[in-house]
Amino acid sequence: MAFAHKQSIIPGAEERRRFQRVKVHLLGRYMLPDRREFPCQVINMSPGGLALLGPGIGNIGDRVIAYLDHIGRVEGKVTRIIDNGFAMSVGATPRKRDKLAAQLTWLANRDILNLPEDRRHDRIVPRNPIALLTLEDGSRMNCRIIDLSLSGAAISAERRPPLNSMVTLGAVKSRVVRNLEDGVALEFVHQQPAETLEDSVNVR
Structure with a gap:
């Protein structure tokens, strides 16, 4: 599965338009700017962003630090609010994005092949x-x-x-x-x- 960077058609379009998102089921924890921590479930992710479900909803623009199973530490900012959660950007170097792409490809292939951990x-x-x-x-x-x-x-x-x-x-x-x-x-x-x-x- 490729995670090619796509040229945005609309200037300023959201990050989620630039990378292919993968449906995943990852558990983890995240921390909001007030240092409250919450458990979460990530429902989709790309090397540039993710959407998660969790009990603590931040404000758009808030900084978030998350620790996710199989992925590790990611951080970024809340980009939009969704039902029972929010979407956030993932701030990463090009090398880190390549690593994320490889991890997400492995996770997606594991689910497709139905290989239990x-x-x-x-x-x-x-x-x-x-x-x-x-x-x-x-x-x-x-x-x-x-x-x-x-x-x-x-x-x-x-x-x-x-x-x-x-x-x-x-x-x-x-x-x-x-x-x-x-x-x-x-x-x-x-x-x-x-x-x-x-x-x-x-x-x-």
Whole structure:
């Protein structure tokens, strides 16, 4: 998928006309100028801008700093208000825009090919399958790790955390990506080193 820079037909047309937007489902957090932070879901993105859904709506022109899964830190300004969120520009050097284009191409191709994140690495059964799961509201419960990889885990527990909620398995920040027959599948926010994987998920 190419992210060619297009010549704007109308002078001063918005950034979203200059780059091809990709539909994505990325979770993250963002901070407004008053330093309040909110969780968010990015619904489309290009190397020059993005649209997100979130509870805190800034004013047009406000500076925004966001930390997004798979993308990292981006910053820019609110360009327009949408239902339950806003669109923002992405301020980046040409090198950073090239990197963003490559990341977005990978994400789009992953969705087209329907490749689950947790199938990128071999899965193992840990020596100690009992772990502590911390939910988004701070509550904790014991769970059993069904299997584990460098990028995710399948767990069973008495209660299923909601889909797309952020949880912590041991010391590993994760997102709930799928319901299983007796539990859920988790995707780790960051890929884990093989040598510390089991120790990290067993931290209590």
